[in-house]
Amino acid sequence: MNNVPAPDDLYKLRHSLAHVLAQAVLKLWPDTLITIGPPIDTGCYYDFLFSQPISENDFSKIEKEMKKIIYQKQTFRCDTLNVADAKKYWKTHKQRFKVELIEDLAKNDGVETVTHYANLGPKGEEVFVDLCRGGHVENFGEIPVDGFKIMSIAGAYWRGDEKREQLTRIYLAAFPSKAELDAHVKMLEEAAKVDHRKLGRSMSIFVLSDVVGPGLPMLAPNGAIIRQELEGWIREELKRRGYSFAYTPNIGRADLYKKSGHLSHFKDSIFPLMQADDAEYVLKPMNCPHHVEIYKSDARSYRDLPLRLAEFGTVYRYEKSGQVGGLTRVRGFTQDDAHLFMRPEQMEEEIEGILDLAFTIYRTLGFNDFVLRLSRRDPKNMEKYIGTPENWDKAEAALEKVLKKLKLPFIDGVGEAAFYGPKIDLIVKDVFGREWQLGTIPQVDYNMPERFDIHYTDSDGTQKRPIMMHRAIFGSFERFIGVLIEHFRGHFPLWLAPLQVAIIPVAQTHEDYAAEIALLLKKEGMRVISLPHTDSLGKRIREGETRRIPYLLVVGDKEMELKSVAVRNVKTKKQVVVTMKEFMEKLKVDVTERKLEASIG
Structure with a gap:
C-alpha cells in the first residue's frame, strides 16, 4: 500500500516532512528542479533533478538543514490560484516540472484552480512554496527532530517514463517518536539479513x-x-x-485481448505484438x-x-x-x-x-x-x-x-x-x-x-x-x-521445506546407521540428505543451518546403541535425543497437519 489515509495525523507529519526535505534541498542546491513528494507508508519521498549528483555522503548535511527548518516552527499558508497564474509563478521560478503538472491537471482533470502551500518563516516571510493539495501539521514545531532519517536515494524516471528525465528520489523514514523510528530501522536491518534475493x-x-x-x-x-x-x-x-x-496456451491472438479490453486498457503492460499467419499475437x-x-x-x-x-x-x-x-x-x-x-x-x-x-x-x-x-x-x-x-x-x-x-x-x-x-x-x-x-x-x-x-x-x-x-x-x-x-526467514515449515532432514553421522562407523535412517525416512516420502563424515562435524552442522534444513539428525555410538537420533532443530538451535519411532510419528504429524512450528526441539 503506497498511500497513507489522508486525514491521519501521521499522514500530515510525513507530508509536511516532504516539504521540509524539498526546502532543505533547495537551500543547499538552489538550482535543483523539484517535482513531487508524497507521503508513503513509512515516511515520504521527493523526486529532484539535481545539476550535480548527490550521494549518501550528503545525507547528514540534508538532515542538518531539515532540523534547522523544523526549529524555525514555520507555518503553512494556502493560496488558491487560477491555472494561468500558477503556471506563470512556476515559470518565473524556473520549475518546469511544476508547470507540466499544472498543465496536465487542467487538461486531464479539467481543473481551473490549484492550491499552493507556502511556508512562512519566524517573521511571517515566505520561504518556500509547493504545488500541493494539503494535509499538513499546523507548524513544523510539531515534527519531532529525532523522528526522521534519510534512508536511501534511487533513480526514478519522471512520470515513470524511461524516455523522460531520470530524477533522484530521496527516501525518508518518518515516525512520531525516536523509539518508533529506531524500531523501524532495526526491522529493516533484520529484514535485510533475510532478503529473499x-x-x-x-x-x-x-x-x-x-x-x-x-x-x-x-x-x-x-x-x-x-x-x-x-x-x-x-x-x-x-x-x-x-x-x-x-490449461490454456501462453499466447493468444491480439483480437482476443482487444475484445476483453486488455489491449487498450493494459497496453503498457503487454509485450510487443508478434506477427504470424497474417494475424497478430501477444504473450x-x-x-x-x-x-x-x-x-x-x-x-x-x-x-x-x-x-x-x-x-x-x-x-x-x-x-x-x-x-x-x-x-x-x-x-x-x-x-x-x-x-x-x-x-x-x-x-x-x-x-x-x-x-x-x-x-x-x-x-x-x-x-x-x-x-x-x-x-x-x-x-x-x-x-x-x-x-x-x-x-x-x-x-x-x-x-x-x-x-x-x-x-x-x-x-x-x-x-x-x-x-x-x-x-x-x-x-x-x-x-x-x-x-x-x-x-x-x-x-x-x-x-x-x-x-x-x-x-x-x-x-x-x-x-x-x-x-x-x-x-x-x-x-x-x-x-x-x-x-x-x-x-519465514528461510525457515520454512517442515511440509514446505525443500529439504526436511539432514542426517549427520559423527564418524565413518556410523554411516551404515545413517543410511538405514535415510532409507526409512525416504520410504515415508520425506526429503532427506546425508552429510558424510568427510568434513568436520561442526562444518556439517553449519552447512545444514545455512541451508535452513529444519532437522539435523546427529548419530553416533549412543544413538546406534539405543536406536535413537539426536535431533537438532535448526530454527530454535535446541537439540534433543528421541527414539526413531517418536521422531517418525511427530514428523508425520507436522507434515500432514501442515504445522507452522516443528514439534521437536
Missing part, C-alpha cells in the same frame, strides 16, 4: 540469468519443491470446493479471456452454475527493466487463477466461499494480521474503466454487502479497482510488519460476460447473462515464494 541464492531456490533476461526468474529444484507443495495443497482445497481445472497477459472462451464453447444451463474454472496459468507483463528484481517484481509468472461463472442469486455465497478459502490458506501460513480493502472505481476518472455505471454499482454493492454481513472490517479503496471491475484485496503483514498485497478475493465482473456475449439457459427457458468473478489467492507463485522466504 540473498537467501534464495544460498538456499538454491531460484536463479536469475542475464542471458535469459531481466524479470524472468527460474525456480531451481528447491524452489520447484516449494511451488509443488503450494500447488498440491491449493489443488486439494479447490477440488474439495468444487473447482474444475483448465498472454491474463488468463480470464481464455476461460471465457472455455465457458462459451458449450451450451450452459442454470444447473451447470456455478462453474468454477481454475488454472495455474503463466502470464507475461511488461515491467521496465529497472523495476524488476528477485521474485517480487517479474515479467513472467504463474498465477493460481480462477474464474467463476454464476447466477445472480449465487453471488453472495460464492464471495463468501472465496473469502473462506483465502482465510484458510493465509492463516495456515501464519499470516494472521491482514487488512481487507474494497477496491472501487474512481468516480472522477471514469475513462479508466469499462462497463456501465449500473453494473459497477451492483458489483460494488455486492462485495460491500458480504463484507458487512460477515462483519469483516475493511478499508475503502477508491480508485484501486481493476479497469473491468471492483474487487476485495487482501493485504497481509509479514513478521516484520511490512504490508503485502498478494491476493485478489474476489473481483466481480459484469463487463466481460457482456463483451463476450455469454449466456446460460435459465429454468424458464430464457437466455440470461452470467456474472463472472476473478480470484487469485497467492497472486503469483513466484512473488508469494519471495514473500514466504522473508516471512
